[in-house]
Amino acid sequence: MQDSTYFSIRVYRNIHTCSRVVASTIQNKRKGTPQVVADVLRGVYPGEVDTPAPKALIKVVQNEAHVNVSYSTALRGKKLAISELVNPGTVTSVKLDARNKFKYLFVVLGTSIEGFRAMRKVIVVDATFLKSVYGGMLVFAIGQDPNHHHYPIAMGVIDKEKDASWSWFFETLKTVIPDDEELVFMSDRHKSIVKAVQEVYPLSQHGFCVWHLSQNVRGKARVGSEYLDNSVHLEKWARCYFKGDKYNLDTSNACEYMNSVFKKARKYALLPLIDAYIEKVSEWFNKHRKGSAIASDTKKLVPYVENQLHNLCAIANGLFVTELNHFELEYSVLDIDKIPCVHAIAADMALMRNPNRRREIHLHELCLKYYRIDTWALAYYRTIYLVPHQSTWIIPEEIEKLVILPPDYTKKSGRKRDKRYPSTGEARRKQSNRANPGIHIGRWFEPLNTDEDQEENQGDNQGGNPSEV
Structure with a gap:
């Protein structure tokens, strides 16, 4: 109406010309995305691969994020959450021969690389036989944490202990642990190991396992001292003459312990063997992380x-x-x-x-x-995630096209021996590394x-x- 604030509607056309509202104004009608489902799973089930089924996830997302998701959205979010459970910094290497047949394998977890920076720079290396149909050798590189627990650094698979295989293993290890004057290697006196350490890690020091030396000297009571003087350099086994710092590590017992832990897994094929290794290392990391976290605040040392x-x-x-x-x-x-x-x-x-x-x-x-306890905690602060099911793997196209053939093997007659005869003197006394509140x-x-x-x-x-x- 003219000269008034009133108006009257005379014509109504049922056509909307305004823009559509993007966000819903009704709370219970909000829709979630796969990323929302993945975020919910990361918070409710941290580090777990075995999460509820998509049908059950719909209710979980409604309770946690107050949004509705469909079955397909829950399924995509579940796969997205699993794909994000990775171990960053992990380094793997596979070498094939001229016929594309498997030859060597090297695996080191990113958490082990980062945690070794808080360790005393001593690495124990050794190899043991695999008991699968293809044979081969299982190689370990082990450190020791501040509280004297075994700390796996790397594992590998080679065909046999020879110059080429040990040189390849140390050269691959050098890509993650560079050569340093503080670094010390402990092993038996295998000639290929000695040669590889000298060539690949010239700045490091190399010590010999005194237990293996004792087995060599045993039975040579009359010429034992002459054997040590003529066959082994004094600085390779005597702690007072050793040029580096090997601390309490004078044997390769750490690798012998790993051989015992993976006694059953050494019969597995390659992929189950890697799964068993990651599962055991993850278990140890979780255990020692809790141990370092509950350490007394009044104490400074492990x-x-x-x-x-x-x-x-x-x-x-x-x-x-x-x-x-x-x-x-x-x-x-x-x-x-x-x-x-x-x-x-x-x-x-x-x-x-x-x-x-x-x-x-x-x-x-x-x-x-x-x-120190704070240094001990740095070695285990990161989580190691288990390998998810193969159906969830995201494999690059160029990797998927590769064809790797199994190595040649000769079938042997007779029954395989599962146990070896222990030698006298193998058992070593273990001091307590548990906190005493008194x-x-x-x-x-x-x-x-x-x-x-x-x-x-x-x-x-x-x-x-x-x-x-």
């Missing part, structure tokens, strides 16, 4: 070293310490394992108990950085409160050898 230092503190408490100020004495406070020796601990006790001390030196400050190293460095406590300690430690530090 349980194994904490227990070892506690025993040394009991000995150091009985030593007599004299302060020497009239001359300088050069003395390394670390022993071969890079932890304080008993004399350094005794001196540190005397310093911390002195009320007039000028500075404080805590025992964990004298230990190598690899023995152990607290700090109490050894507390000041002595009363004269009665001093007399009691002197009475308990009678017979101890006095020592000047």
Whole structure:
């Protein structure tokens, strides 16, 4: 109406000219996407491949994301979530011969590469026989974490122990672990291993397994010393003459343990063997990750070293310490394992108990950085995902076109031997690497409160050898 805010509708045409609303205004009508389903699965079932069926996922997505999805969307989201469960940084290599027949295999997980940076740089290598119809050798490269647990670095499959196979294995290993002066290899005295380490890792040091040496010397009581002097260089097996730092690792027992763990898997074909390896390594990573997470906040060192230092503190408490100020004495406070020796601990006790001390030196400050709990946690902070079902694999087209033939083999008559005869002296004592809640190293460095406590300690430690530090 003219000169008014009122109006009247006289004609109605049932045709919409406005734009359509993109987003639905009704909450229960919202539709989800495969990416939404994958995000829900990642949050509800982290790191798991065996998730609910698509029909059950529809209800899970409704409860978690408050959206509706169809069966096909749930199925695509499930496949998308599985495809995202990968181990980044993993390096694999396969070598074929001139006839496209399988020859060598190398596998190293990205988590192992990253975790080895928090390890003492000692690698134990060895090979054992595969028991499948095609034969071959299973190769392991093993480290040791700060709490003295075996830490698998790489695995491989070769035809036999020879110069070409070991050189290929070390050259492939060098692509992920470069040559370094701090690096140390431990193995038996196989000539191909010795030659490959010298050629591929010239800056590293190579030590021989003392247990294998003991088996070679056994039965040669009269000429045992001459055998070691003439056949083996002293710096290859004697810890005091070794040029690098091999710490407590003087045998290839780590690889022997892996051979025992995969005793059954060594009968498998190649793909099931790789699945068994990844499954076992994932199990160990999850176990030790929890162990490093629940470590006491009041302690700085890993349980194994904490227990070892506690025993040394009991000995150091009985030593007599004299302060020497009239001359300088050069003395390394670390022993071969890079932890304080008993004399350094005794001196540190005397310093911390002195009320007039000028500075404080805590025992964990004298230990190598690899023995700290925070370093231990860095080795296992990443998750290792299992290999999903083959139907979910995304294989590049150029890889799918490759044809790999199995290697040649000769069928042998007779029954295969599953067990070998153990040699005398194989069993090695294992020290405790579990946390003891009753152990607290700090109490050894507390000041002595009363004269009665001093007399009691002197009475308990009678017979101890006095020592000047």
